[in-house]
Amino acid sequence: MTDPFVVIGGDAAGLSAASKLKRERPDRDVIVFEKGTWVSYAQCGMPYYVKGEVDSLRDLLSLTPEAVADRGIDLRRRHEVVGVNVADRTVTVEGESGRFERPYGDLLVATGAHAVADPIAGSDLTGAFTIHSMDAAAALRAFLTPPSESDGGGDGDGGDGGDDGGRTAIPDVEYVDAERVERYAAMEPPTSAAIVGGGYVGVEMAEALSAHDLDVHLFQRPDRLLPEFGDAVGETVAATLADHDVDVRTGTEVERLAGTDRVEAVVTADERVPVDLALIGIGVRPNAGIVDGTPIERGASGAIATDEYGRTTADRVFAAGDCAEMRHAVTGEPDWVPLGLTANRAGRAIGNTVAGTPTPVGEIAGTAAVKAFEQECGRTGIIDHGRAREAGFDPVSETVTAGSRSGYYPGAAETTVTLTADRETGRLLGGSIVGTDRAAIRIDTLATALESDLTVPELERLDLAYAPPFSPVWDPVLVAAKVLNGRLPDAE
Structure with missing residues (x-):
């Protein structure tokens, strides 16, 4: 093998890239080195497994090692890549049988992130x-x-x-x-x-x-x-x-x-x-130390710097997932937001690029959701005024509370929406939502608006669906846009 696609890391970004390349180029050798034993698992599902809502640990596996092998991917678990030589296009690997070097044609660094515990003394205690x-x-x-x-x-x-x-x-x-x-x-x-x-x-x-x-x-x-x-x-x-x-x-x-x-x-x-x-x-930090001492640059966040195709500053070396930066949809600048969809999407795009079809990894807006008992919470873009000012915006925000369904329909609940916009241009910068009745999924409307560079007046004019079981005539997102629009200089 003189031209294999070598992947460092066997989780979301790494296996998405490996699978996509193998699908598009079945003749290409693909090797994935994973230093641990687990691959392709749903980290976001762990709290629900601990709680007991997810019965089996196996339910959190997206792909088993056997399924990876069935795709024609050479998966090497318990193999840690300890060095990268971009001049020779080789990686140094420590496996169960010793240390060796493996050449690569293209390389993807998908080493993820690690939980931060070191500032807390006693974090090594049992329990x-x-x-x-x-x-x-x-x-x-x-x-x-x-x-x-x-x-x-x-x-x-x-x-x-x-x-x-x-x-x-x-x-x-x-x-x-x-x-x-x-x-x-x-x-x-x-x-x-x-x-x-x-x-x-x-x-x-x-x-x-x-x-x-x-x-x-x-x-x-x-x-x-x-x-x-x-x-x-x-x-x-x-x-x-x-x-x-x-x-x-x-x-x-x-x-x-x-x-x-x-x-x-x-x-x-x-x-x-x-x-x-x-x-x-x-919190977590990117596992990006593997590139130290190489021409592969890190960004301001400490994660690996990449371009719109996931390429690093070294030829034929890519990075994706929780170890890599991506372009922010609002600021246009590199940012680091470690989330599951980001990793999967970027990995798949890189696999396609390596296969011969250049595919952008896409932008990030930090769109996320979290559940707190009955409360559903969502966020996207930039809400914080300090961060917005640092990015060159003049932020203005409004928070409104509206019903999730028509008031006379059973199940309606209060939904609170916060929107932040740039005062001069009216451009939507970000938003958050909280409520108990399908609140979190409404954040996708705002994420789509951000990706489309919509202004608040344009957001207010969106033709969102209405029927009493699903939404009032004015969806809470539209109510928030209407109120915020009234604070903008050229409000309609």
Whole structure:
């Protein structure tokens, strides 16, 4: 093999690219190096597996290693790429049988991101978790499952029961970290938990841990939850969590986790809160260190710089997914927003480009959704005025609350929409939505408007569907656009 397509990383971006190229060019050799054992899994589904809404760990697998092999892709698990030589077009790999070099014709760096835990002392204690791997999710669910609730299969996978009254350990996925799972399954289930961080993971895991009847304390250093979603969403989510007996502490920094061998407490500047489980969800960082010392440049975010086709600053080297930057749809500048669709879409486009059909990876707007008990939250674009000003805009925002359906139709609920626009041009810059009745999916209308560079008056004139079971005559998005339009200089 002198011209293989080599992929570093076997998850969303990497396998999307490998699959697309193999489909378009079945004659081309494709090698995927994955340093771990898991490939192509739904990381965003982990909180719902921990909660118990997803029965089996196997349900989170998009592709098994066997399915990858059936596509003609040479998947090498437990093979870590430790060096890239762009002059010789080779990668250095450490595998189970030793270190070796592999030439490439085209290379994709799709190494993802890793959870941040290092600022929190004590994050290595037993009972401290970051939910950024399938093994962590499996171990946490085993830890949470009391013997009386186990059916001998743990997560519904039919694993073996132990000598602890039937409480299981190992899900029926042969490459799960069985030792870690069994260790936590053998412990007494926790009764209280601390969540450090009030972003996506923190909010979702507050719901998941509450479902196991734990006393849940959530600590957030900023003054509100979900900062990128804006004030209205953050305040609504905080109130909802409190209504579900989650102890929400905003403006509170965790200094360390205390304990000898196991987590015993969370320590802040003002107090020590006893807990026997801690989950750290303070963010992620790109796994981009593999390109250090090469001509491949990193962007301001620390992720790998790429162009509109996912190409890096080195010839025939691409990057995609959580380790790579992309162009922001609002600012037009490089940005880093690690999300699942972004990774899959960019990987597929790169596979097509390598196959001979240049395909843009697309832009990003940071469109995202999160569930907090009954509340559905969505966001897209730029809402924060400080960030908007940094990008050269003069931001103006409005927040409105309107019904999700016609008022006389059963099931109508309040839906709160925040829109931000540029005062001079009227261009829509971003928005957020929160509510209990199909609120999050409405964010797609705003994402489409952003991608189309619509102004607020143009958004207000969109011909959105109306029928009492689905929307009032004026959809909440249109109501918000109408109100914001009234604040613009040339309001109609």
